[in-house]
Amino acid sequence: MAEGSIKKLTDKGFGFITVGPGKDLFFHSSAVQGVSFDDLREGQKVTYTEGRGQKGPCAENVTPV
Numbered sequence: 001m002a003e004g005s006i007k008k009l010t011d012k013g014f015g016f017i018t019v020g021p022g023k024d025l026f027f028h029s030s031a032v033q034g035v036s037f038d039d040l041r042e043g044q045k046v047t048y049t050e051g052r053g054q055k056g057p058c059a060e061n062v063t064p065v
Contacts, residue, residue: 004018
């Protein structure tokens with residue numbers, strides 16, 4: 001599993017994880033494991049696996065560190 005930090009969360013149930021310089025990954029609330037989407041905070045460290053969504057790369061199995 002890779003590690004990143006939450007860059008942005010929306011009230012529509014999705015967010016973005018910063019995974020490297022200039023690279024962010026989209027994630028949907030359904031990809032969050034172990035906690036509720038509402039328990040996540042911007043800047044929080046998470047682990048994830050990179051998958052492929054309808055519009056390109058996305059984060060799956062997002063879990064707080």
